[in-house]
Amino acid sequence: MDSKQPDYSETLNRVSTNSKPSELRITDIKICKVDLPPWGSHLVKFETNQGISGFGEMRDGASATYLKMLKSRLVGENPCDADRLFRKIKQFGGPSRQSAGVCAAELALWDLAGKAYGVPVYQLIGGRFRDEVRLYGDIHIEDGRFTGRLMDPKDVGAVLKGYMDQGFTVLKILSVELLTAKEGNCGGPLDWVERLRAAEERGRKVALAGDRAATAKANAELYDFNKIAHPFTNMHITEQGLDELEAYVEQVRSVIGYKVPLAIDHFGHFPLPDMVKIARRMERFNLAWLEDLLPWYLTDQYKVLKQSTTAPIATGEDMYLAESFEPLLAAGALDLVHPDILTSGGILETKRLGDLAAKYGASMAVHMCESPIASTAAAHMATATENFFALEYDAFDSPWWEDLIIGPARPLVQNGFIRVSDAPGLGIEALNEDLIREHGPIKEKNIWVSTDDWNGESSLDRIWS
Template sequence: GRQGGGVSGVEVALWDLAGKAYGVPVYQLLGGKFRDGVRLYCDTDAHGKGDGRAMGQALKARLAKGFTFLKMDLGASLLFDVEGALSAPLGFLDQFKAAWRTAETRQASPQPQSAERRREEEVLHIPHPFAGLQLTEKGLDWLEGYVAEVRSVIGPEVPLAIDHLGHLNVESLIRLGRRLEKYHLAWLEDPVPWQYTDQYARLSRAVAIPICTGEDIYLKENFRPLLERGGVSVIHPDVLTAGGMLETKKIADMAAEYGVPVALHMAESPVGCLAAAHVAVAIENFLALEFHAADVAWWSDLAAGLPEPFIRDGFIYPPDRPGLGIDDLNDEVLREHLHPGIPGLWEPTDGWNETWAHDRL
């Protein structure tokens, strides 16, 4: 999964070099185009949006920018301060909330991890079925009301996907899913860790909302059980997690045989974004590509040679230029936005060798 990022990044770089060597866009090397434009779905997290109307207004601002597909967070973390909304072993919920909030304020860094941070990570890495966390009727009412408020602001027509449901068991997810069916959601994403194929199959059969996972899955063979068992209605691979561009295309082609569309996960720089876009135009069953940088004014300045404007009416268009279509990286902009825990640009990456990933493997 995330630990395959190095392999995936090298694979993307090699496709860029191959495209430049042959003088053709990478999408042509992947078999050619099914479409010109790549629809983006705009992701919006729940930070600072304590009620559904506030989230609805944030999503409505995305629509005003031309995005045609939306996603928002919804889950147990929204209920941490709602008394009586969650049931858990006494004392565990306070421990879990403290670890969650500490992790929210800390960005990824290759610095050595302290014993305290490892203890926090152990709490957050408990697989969902083992956390003992359940929604109460009050919690179900609150979350349903939140979604109803969002829909009252953005209307019924735009697709709305749901992410970050939290460490809930399948029973709570089924109860929540049935409550939310009337709001015709685009999908429920990563409800349980991807390894639990039988739980995905059970959830998919119990709830009339598409179920989606895949951003943590490495290589085609690990997607196959979910497709064979009917555990997913949408798959969600990431080019920089799944093994690279060709592997992602193979995954998508396999999903097409099961009638399953592909929404690509993407929370990356313009390099990763264009790599995903070249894959997106080259697969038949593409649905939408994730986009997190709608509020980051300098994001497209990280690379030189990008189309202007980069996003047009909620779509991006991979350049008809050799390779990925990027001339170079912009070191000046990169240096300006370095993580505080990283001392300089293009430093050795040995520190990442001892950093925990989020794979639960």
């Protein structure tokens, strides 16, 4: 028998001794921005004492302050305690963009935990229900405008047919401008109607001219007007408007056919009676869902709406935490929950939402208007969620979108699906800083903005006495 000791040097060379999960600590949080339409996204990097980095992202259009204020509460913590740390900071989140910091941090924590233990995030939250994550193709966004609002319905149908040819099996269109662009389609206080139509016309002209700055200004004017919630606009759709909307969708369907599910978003801020009329007109088009017809918090109105139509109803992209969906689900008001992972609470909280929705017989589609960081995180969540249906994809006009991340999976999107890799964490090794520099506001060598001013921020965080 050979007494010589076996040589394990080659094996040991392949073992990472850098990551010791129990001793892992967050040492810094940094932020950069990339100009993704329509409002841009802040990308986030968590650095650690062991040299591994975790990546997250803030919801499009959110202020970086929502994350900076969390820094002093996270630095020095072990990111492997992802759920505990989420519960520590979740009180600082709220609807829509208010939860952007909490959700960005949650993504980065899970990314780090997966990298520390050498397993993909989906495995940490329960394992696979599916091998591929279905995407739904949303109509173009270009130069800060939803160009689908400006196109002939046959052209919209042709674009969607192109998505189908690429393998996309669920589609979505936008409809809001149809209901207000033409005189006689809606009525309301005359000054409001005229202001809205004038703002839309200005936006249309500058968008078609390719003037991004003017387009952003026109969009801001529109959004200022649309800050008025649906019940308070006193705007009402006319029979002419209903006829035009119905004819538009019919022409789109004539191009794409009826086999593929078609969702519709952005109906404008009309009160409940008008949304009932719209939903009933849309019933014959075999829709996947009608999206955000009313503010999400109007549970009783959603219940009336759902009871008044056979069209599937969905909402949720502005809702924070799974618990906020339960009143709607308990009322039987939703066919689908439609969260955005960068608002709903991140990866694990959105999986919890999926389980909650399943209890009430509702499925889940996921809103996504962000970078591949958030899309990859949502794909990990979707892989591990039983009642998941489809994840939004609207980066058709950004051919560089996928190249923002560096990782093992290429292409990220293939034949209308994302196949989640088994790489540790989210599978993102690094970000393409040259590309971010090209498509972001910071052109210097170091794209990462320091958050050191927030190192000592503190307050009495206890929410009970």
